Amino acid sequence: MSTTETLEPAPVDAIAKKDLTEALLYLDGVTVTFDGFRALNALSFTVDPGEMRAIIGPNGAGKTTMMDCITGKTRPDRGDVFFAGGTVDLTKLDETQICTLGIGRKFQKPTVFESHTVLDNLRLALKGQRSALPNIFRKETAEQRDRIDEIFETIKLTEHRGRLGGALSHGQKQWLEIGMLLAQDPKLLLVDEPVAGMTDAETAQTAELLREINANGHSVVVVEHDMTFVRDLGVRVMCLHEGSVLAEGTLDQVSANERVIEVYLGR
Amino acid sequence: MSNLFTHARRVAGRALLGATALAIAGSAVPANAQDTIKVGVLHSLSGTMAISETTLKDTVLFMVKEQNDAGGVLGKKLEAVVVDPASNWPLFAEKARELLEKEKVAVVFGCWTSVSRKSVLPVFKELNGILFYPVQYEGEESERNVFYTGAAPNQQAIPAVDYLMENEGVKRWVLAGTDYVYPRTTNKILEAYLKSKGVAAEDIMINYTPFGHSDWQTIVADIKKFGSAGKKTAVVSTINGDANVPFYKELGNQGIKATDIPVVAFSVGEEELAGIDTKPLVGHLAAWNYFQSVDVPENKAFIEKWRAFIKNDKRVTNDPMEATVIGFNMWVKAVEKAGTTDPDVVIPALIGVAVPNLTGGFSAMMPNHHITKPVLIGEIKDDGQFDVVSQTPGLIVAEEWSPHLEGSKDLISDWRSPMNCGNFNVKTGKCGGAGN
Amino acid sequence: MTTIARFRSFCCALAFLLSVASFCLPGADRAQAQDLSGPLGQIATDNYGNTEAALGELALSGSPAAAGIVSALADGNLVFSPSTRQVFIRNAAGALLDPVTLQPVADAPAVKPVRVNNRIRRAIEAANGALSLVSPDAAKRLDAAQAVGRSRDEAALPALETALAKETDPRVKTAMTLARASIVIAKEGITPAERIAAVELVGAEGNQDALAILRSVPDSAAPEVKQAAADAIAGIERNLAIWGAAQNVWYGVSLGSVLLLAAIGLAITFGVMGVINMAHGEMVMLGAYTTFVVQELIRTYNPALFDASLLIAIPVAFLFTGLIGVLIERTVIRFLYGRALETLLATWGISLIIQQAIRTAFGPTNREVGAPSWMSGTFDLGHLAITYGRLWIVIFAFLVFVALLGVLRLTRIGLEMRAVTQNRRMAASMGIRTNWVDAMTFGLGSGIAGIAGVALSQIDNVSPNLGQSYIIDSFLVVVFGGVGNLWGTLVGAMSLGIANKLLEPYAGAVLGKIALLVIVILFIQKRPRGLFALKGRAIES
């Protein structure tokens, strides 16, 4: 409690303060501008430990920029981004430090190491030594091998382990990337459009996969356009528009919201 | 695995070795080694120095043809072996080695820059070859295996400065050069010489620029400023090759006329002027040991034959060409005197050989392996030629070790027995520089 | 008009002028003047000192024939026979004329031209100056006054004073007063007051020449004169230091415009298309050689057009190098899109081939590209010395920049180029012929490099190595300015040029350049995508 206060001396209203200490992720008044275009506009929301949250919104609503802000790729012009009950100010850290804290991110465009095998992709992602010099002499332990086996089971790519990452199908790459996130064992997963370009069956499988991950204690934030998928997830939904939260609630509540309909369908 | 390893080593090792060694060693089997004497030509045909050196390659080929037409040497035809060291200094050493070791040439004509000569020097010493070096250079060297047919600084720079002092009344001097060893040495010698003539230190401005310097605005403006101090000013330019054109263009642009501030250059000859519109440069000077415009029958005959050979009736001639010609003729004469091409016999035989130069006199190879030369001062004309305005009355002997330099004032060179030394110290009475 | 050409016309006018002059020159005895055998005999010795002395005598002789002799000497048409020591004038047809009577000589002996060196040229100039002071043409008098002032020849003082007394034109009068002051200032045996007046007059000029004149105050002069001169010198030097800074900025702008020209084509092929175009320098070189060929053709077929040769060369170079560019794009580059680094290798290979092709075709030596008369000479703007050649290059660079900007912004092909480079597939699906656009874009970049070559032929070597010397600077400019941004290239070129020239006086040419490279390297750390980086998230992915 005291740390929070020293970290956040500025006057914050009571509710926000409660949220800050309890939330895993805490965004308040985050604003980002690119060459005059306001990508995020005083965006505020929180994610609780163990929560799975879906974020929807039209193109340009600021979903990816929001993720960039959380993961340290973009520095907000204004506003706060805190992690782990307000103990860590994410705006002061870079990507690598944030990742080490336990925030994993899957990109919109599936990004796996294409000239590595699927196995090596997971090996690289697996939680463990990250410094350069020790890794020259690193040996794989049995424990690590077992963990990789486990993840392979989860993401159902066991039989593809010898193939190159670049040779996988689009859907398989998405899964591999999720698997790589799992291997990092993060507290919070940020998943950007995981089912883009997937078949219906694959979409359903992915939803199940994410639910399973969430059930294992990882917090998850999913950005997605696919409403079927969001419905499959069955979690709290937040709609972004022009860089701030337009509506929040269950999918039904949000999709019934008039402003949401207006934004999505146009006037 | 170890099986595979040894097997691979056995097979592949042999294959590669055999292939490479054969390919390199056997790529040019001397066809008729018995009937010809090989002459190596080591001039850059590509890269930055091709601009100057290509002509010298052609000159050697011309001389070889002339000599063969006249019956060859020792009853054998000469055969030129041309290689391209591509303006790359280590490649000079490699090609020199190839010429001497593989092609077994009797003599090499080559090099332009000092660094290329320095690069091949150890090779010629090791393999006991003969190199004729045809370009004016900084001196401070005398090697058993090298014959220097270009000018040493005292055969070019000092007479030029004398001319300017006497004829133009120059009191203030800009020594502008490219930052490498030739300009550094020349300027150092000139500085000492000028001071000995009573020129004050503040009346000497020294400026060095990098190779290929192309933006001369500031420096030319500085020269202009330096020259407006109320005393007659001249520029002594040791600016090298590529940088000269933009330099002269800038002089012309800023309206510095020869009548205001004359520029005397030691590295600008007919070839270099061929690339410049010389109308704004009329009256600027150059000091050489030969000009194409020298009006003597030998020169006229040479130019005519050269143009016929190169099939271009506008092709110019220049000083390093003359130096190549002199060197070539000296070598032929020495070989005929010695009756063999064996360097151990030819090298001593070369000392004392005198051949006609192209300015109507004779040049002789001195015991320091440098030749005697007349010094000519020319003014640039509007057709890119030089008007010879002054000529030293006699021949000048090269000072390979400059008496004006601290490190070399006690050194002399004499390759005759019994001295046989390139850097004999007259103070200590020993061979081997200042030490020992 | 070039100085030489001006000088020529000067001499031609002399014949007429001299007859007038001979009446005005004090002490010139006309009866005695007709006998020129003395100076002519001296000339025939072909010794510079004698010739110079003879010139002085000729100028003062007042003989109408003297002008013709001086003019012939300046043009190299004064000849002498080494055997008989006779002097003749050779006319345009090659016939020998008697120098005084101008009648053809019957049995002409073998002759040699009388040699002229800088010393003789100066003497000729001084003689001309003294003689032209009384020209009826005010402009010529002005020139002459300035020439006399520059020569500071005491011998001209009487003539100058006579001319000054008669002068009515205020501008010429000022110039003559100044010229007189320039001579008087160093003269022995004048009153301190007179000398101080001269010092003040000269000091008011405030330029480099004035400095030189002020420094010629003799040591024997009165202390107050020396003090006045020293004050004037200090004042001028302070003033000139400020102008010197401005001059350096101008040099920087001029260097910057050269960099801009060299880099702007690369801003298209590299900046817009992403081809690491190592053959860019060779395109510049081809442009310079095109200029050479155009000038050769003009010299051969229509020398009158020579002054327009550069204007003709510009479109020719653009088309030729543009065509070569299209050829390269169609045969090599188009297979390499999306593989930027491989374009480096291929274009490096192409650059070697082009260099060697030019070396084979034109030889390895420099080729002469002449400067048209409107690019020669210099003028003063305040105390800024600006050369016409550099000024035109600056203007030209900006014109090219504006034109290119216009093409990209305003034309259909420009729009298509931007569309294709931003999103090839989308552009293709909208019916843009991407192949054609690629070829045109590369052609445009190459063509502009060719135009740059036309300009650079005026200040640099036209040799096969020309391109090599610009390629590194060009890449540096484009990268420094920000890839893909023409304005960045402009600002990059100008800031590098000016920074270079401001550093040069302090650090020297080499250290200045090194310092600049280090600054650029450090700058890129600060702004990893150059001065004018495009922002936004699209860049990263």
Added chain:
Amino acid sequence: MSTLDTRPPALLGTSGQIFLAITLGVAVLVPALNLLLPPDSPFYIPTYVVSLLGKYLTYALLALSVDLIWGYVGILSLGHGAFFALGGYAMGMYLMRQIGTRGVYGDPVLPDFMVFLNWKELPWFWWGFDMFPYAALMVLFAPGVLALVFGWFAFRSRVTGVYLSIITQAMTFALLLAFFRNDMGFGGNNGLTDFKDILGFNIQSDGTRATLFALSALALAGGYVLCRFLVRSHFGKVLVAIRDAETRVRFTGYRAENYKLVAFVVSAMLAGIAGALYVPQVGIINPSEFSPANSIEIIVWVAVGGRGTLVGAALGAVLVNYAKTYFTSGLLAPYWLFMLGGLFVAVTLFLPKGIVGTFYEWREKRRPPPDEAAPPLAEPRPAE
């Protein structure tokens, strides 16, 4: 039964074994054929061929060092010649100090060019170079420190792609200009030359040349094994991952800049070693080694041989330089730039993966489809 591949990855693939075998074989055979056989024997290798081959081998090591960072990390250094030259200068300075009183001016301490410039004492950066161990240390240290400082700035600021390439070029260009200056104290344009002996052995004797050749071959073999070890390690996998998706690597928790820095420094040191072996064999080191064109040529060797294959880089260096040697003599001399230029264009168009890369591809196609449990491909895929 675990389906995981538990075998440690092979340090050397087939081509690696062949490469090592050849290199080591050459290291023994060439000196032997040169020293033991009489000159008239058909198998005799003349000394100049030994020096020539030795030079190729140092180039091969240099190419290897470039391939480590270009092929595996995606850093296109257009300034690697600088590291090579620095290593060369360090060795050259040692060799200069060994000349002692045998210089033309006979000064016991100062090299000739310093006497000539009227320098009275040795500048501080020349101290210690009379001791071989110190010089040997500097061979590694000088390029290493430059790479460390340069890389630390550049990688931390995330300068990538062409921006990085251009500033590496600016770096070597700045060094070129600096070393040209006579006032720098490195002999200006003439550089360092006229070496007499190394560790007491006459540098021109056949024995020394043969030894230097063998050392170059061993250094190449060692360099290869080192590079191979690095790229096969977890560290190396991170390098390749950085090449393919640097952002992903950062988001996976690796400090990409540190990895790049380590690879860059190792590569610079390898280049330095190559330079140090090069100088005594060619007998001169001069600022032209810093010229940007030289550095581009190194890239060309690697591309010709096959980027990201190590073996290919070395092979490319030898092939291109052999072609250069061959074409610059005799009748073809005026045309060799056409051939070299044409070769580069042809390779990029028709062999985009280089010789070895193309060979691997062909071999993969011929091979029956690997069963799923097979070990990962021995060679990482050459970069696109």
